[in-house]
Amino acid sequence: MRPVIALLTDYGTRDGFVGTLRGVIKRLSPFVDLVDITHQIPAQDILSASFVLAETAPYFPSETVFLAVVDPTVGTSRKAIIARNSWGLFVCPDNGLLSRVHLKSPLEHIVSIENPKYTLQTQSTTFHGRDIFAPVAAYLSRGESMDVFGPPLEEITLLESPKPIHHVDGSIEGRIIHIDVYGNLISNIPYMKAEEGAHAEWILGEKSFSGIKQTYADVDEGNFVAVKGSHGYCELSINKGNASHVLGVKRGDKVILSIKPDS
Amino acid sequence: MRPVIALLTDYGTRDGFVGTLRGVIKRLSPFVDLVDITHQIPAQDILSASFVLAETAPYFPSETVFLAVVDPTVGTSRKAIIARNSWGLFVCPDNGLLSRVHLKSPLEHIVSIENPKYTLQTQSTTFHGRDIFAPVAAYLSRGESMDVFGPPLEEITLLESPKPIHHVDGSIEGRIIHIDVYGNLISNIPYMKAEEGAHAEWILGEKSFSGIKQTYADVDEGNFVAVKGSHGYCELSINKGNASHVLGVKRGDKVILSIKPDS
Amino acid sequence: MRPVIALLTDYGTRDGFVGTLRGVIKRLSPFVDLVDITHQIPAQDILSASFVLAETAPYFPSETVFLAVVDPTVGTSRKAIIARNSWGLFVCPDNGLLSRVHLKSPLEHIVSIENPKYTLQTQSTTFHGRDIFAPVAAYLSRGESMDVFGPPLEEITLLESPKPIHHVDGSIEGRIIHIDVYGNLISNIPYMKAEEGAHAEWILGEKSFSGIKQTYADVDEGNFVAVKGSHGYCELSINKGNASHVLGVKRGDKVILSIKPDS
Structure with a gap:
């Protein structure tokens, strides 16, 4: 090799x-x-x-x-x-x-x-x-x-990674942990929390929208969409747009996910 | 290998x-x-x-x-x-x-x-x-x-490439098919249509200029020049400048080449 | 190999x-x-x-x-x-x-x-x-x-590199010979001219400051600092800032170094 x-x-x-x-x-x-x-x-x-x-x-x-x-x-x-x-x-x-x-x-x-x-x-x-x-x-x-x-070290510097918080009302409070070059917002909420088809409601700053899709192109150009990101986390995007710029969202910002009962 | x-x-x-x-x-x-x-x-x-x-x-x-x-x-x-x-x-x-x-x-x-x-x-x-x-x-x-x-495919998606049009008056109507990082405008007119030294007249948007040169530096800094681009097509440039920005030309825009008789 | x-x-x-x-x-x-x-x-x-x-x-x-x-x-x-x-x-x-x-x-x-x-x-x-x-x-x-x-050449084109000038008053007049991507200003004054701890005084455009440090972080964020650059020359920087933008300094600009007697 x-x-x-x-x-x-x-x-x-x-x-x-x-x-x-x-x-x-x-x-x-x-x-x-x-x-x-x-x-x-x-x-x-x-x-x-x-x-x-x-x-x-x-x-x-x-x-x-x-x-x-x-x-x-x-x-x-x-x-x-x-x-x-x-x-x-x-x-x-x-x-x-x-x-x-x-x-x-x-x-x-x-x-x-x-x-x-x-x-x-x-x-x-x-x-x-x-x-x-x-x-x-x-x-x-x-x-x-x-x-x-050199000599072995017992510990190294570790920065804390925020973990999603599960609220009593069933909602999940996550954080944006990375923003990629396209302005896609990668949350720390694992995808399995929000399987496709579920009645997912998202709140991100002043913006709220619903649903979770297979891919960006499942919504019209310029619309918000939550997808299973390639990293395995829920990713909040705008189809052919820059979600980070449009919303002014920064790393560390809060995102709320509520799964509504299938009515 | x-x-x-x-x-x-x-x-x-x-x-x-x-x-x-x-x-x-x-x-x-x-x-x-x-x-x-x-x-x-x-x-x-x-x-x-x-x-x-x-x-x-x-x-x-x-x-x-x-x-x-x-x-x-x-x-x-x-x-x-x-x-x-x-x-x-x-x-x-x-x-x-x-x-x-x-x-x-x-x-x-x-x-x-x-x-x-x-x-x-x-x-x-x-x-x-x-x-x-x-x-x-x-x-x-x-x-x-x-x-x-996987299985063989009989055909794939092909996007049409514009071809130069030869007009009755002898002029050639081409298109800008690529703009490189320097703002050079690459046309779809093959270089042999406009050999150096010929009395070439170019019309590009509101701009017209003449001649075809060996290299950018054959005209003064800031001047328009048509050269044999490295891709084999006529390329419209500004010596040490950005032709695309200066003219506001976009991919797909029209360019007219007229070869004048040697008078 | x-x-x-x-x-x-x-x-x-x-x-x-x-x-x-x-x-x-x-x-x-x-x-x-x-x-x-x-x-x-x-x-x-x-x-x-x-x-x-x-x-x-x-x-x-x-x-x-x-x-x-x-x-x-x-x-x-x-x-x-x-x-x-x-x-x-x-x-x-x-x-x-x-x-x-x-x-x-x-x-x-x-x-x-x-x-x-x-x-x-x-x-x-x-x-x-x-x-x-x-x-x-x-x-x-x-x-x-x-x-x-091809045949051997006796000489090639060489561009002159400015050398530091030693003035009668003991000061050294250098030039900025390179500006890196962070805006750090690399002078042509070799580091040994200004060992750390010496009472160095710098004049760069309208700005003057003193000292020479081991590394950028030896001064507070936003402050000017002269360090031994990784190229072996005195390098003028702003800790976590862009010295070139802040001072409007360009390549070729003058920088004066005076070493004060240890008083």
Whole structure:
């Protein structure tokens, strides 16, 4: 099996930052396959990185090394870590980036990256992607054991993920946990809570609408629709429109789902 | 020869969609070479996808598998298909995306993707790229015969491509069939109709200008110029400017070319 | 060692241009590893390309072929060249793009690309990336000697890089030589001129501030900070802000550094 390093950063693609990461890795691990998840996580948005990483990682080959760098506190005392779960190995700053990965497939072993043998000599205080994370990922992809990089850690930083609240009246209060590039609003309400055909009523800010559909095109263009999102959660959208812009909804906003009895 | 999958989508690069496709493919076909054409086709713009795919595909190795997903009717009854021509294999929704490919190198064999053995178990109604197209492309890249995926199709959806009209007065009425990222206007008038040095007169909306040049820099900055575009068609541009913005020209707009007798 | 071609262009990623380059290369050199530096150099900005190339190239494997196309004078008499230094081989138009590469690791051998055997038959006047640079890079990655492509050149176009000026009063007058995607201002003043803890005073346009820090987060959000940039130069930034936008500073603007005696 050819080793794979999957990359996720907020470096953008307009400058040389990502190219530098790739060069560092290729120099140390010439046979690795570099596969981009995205480099356009909104700048310093750890929650977004955490969501996207947890939703894409399970689709990769199981020995993949995930190099994930969204690092607003680079150069401070925050640790650099390697963590392992059933999906593969994760190399990243310890700032909560693995919160949703851990929720979906618990981390089994974590080490703190401290061995200077595996990082670049000319270490900067602002570009640990190049100087620490990329070389460590490269060595891991060559089969180096994670324990050579530093001592085990008992715990890491985890950001809380909001859970849906079940009210006495039977309604479910969820939160928007991610907004994708199309402006689709991904809630934390699992799809099985609202099977298609049920008399679902949604309240989102000042807007309310009903129903749950198979796909966007099941309503007319410009109309609101709730669908089973590809992540397995209820997703609130406008067919061929941008629900986030139209409603002014932001991540963390509340959404209420009521299932009406079949009358 | 190492197998190649070339990817073209409108998923954008800001979310995890493309990363997920890549993961799914790498898991099923570890030795494939993933090569991006673009993931920034304007959202749901089948005509643009059709143009870009037909202009890039002939440059790829001849056994390439092209995975092309611009899929505004995902989840409806539109078919998922595999088609073969002299350039390679195409995996895509049956919505007209192959129209210009077929025009340039006729499709020889088409099947409807129906065999559930080759798609992901957890099938969504909104992300067939991940659940159907990516795994099918992966299996094809491993050498699976296209006939195992489903029954042959006699015909597919083709969108009409406008052809230049030759008027009695000798003028040619063309259409703008593509606008590139620089705002260059690509017409459907083949370059041989307007060899350099001929007394060409162009009418485009309210603007008229004359001549045809070797390259953009043959006119002063900010001036209009018609050149032999890299696609083989007459291309209308502004040297170091954006012709589409300046003229307000859109795809489908008319352009008139008159060749004046050498006086 | 698997051969690597690293790509840097201003083609953007929204059209088929980069996909075409990749296809051309893969067809001629199936086993090459294609690694993107960036395709989003600002359109026709040779200085920016020169900076990014010189800052990323040294991190790549030493036999890398760098394919760099920012080519505002495509189709004119400007030469197409191959150049070699300790980092690898560079294939590009002769327009100054290698200026900073040469400054950091002198070019040792240069040839003019003239042998039509190694370029595409259907040569356009507007897309030499596809027709000349990509095939030449592909042949080089297969081990072809650079001398088969054309005659040696004694010199190439070099753009002058401003050097810091040391004034009699001990102050240093530098220039902003690059602005990254975050709006950080990279000066041409090497970091050792302003070690951390020194009483550094900065004047940048109408703004003055003092100090030099380890990392952005050493000042409060929204404050100005000078740090050791990852390129080794003094970098002027706003913690979690965009210094370029806030100050209206452009590339080439002046910055004054005064080191005050430890009082």
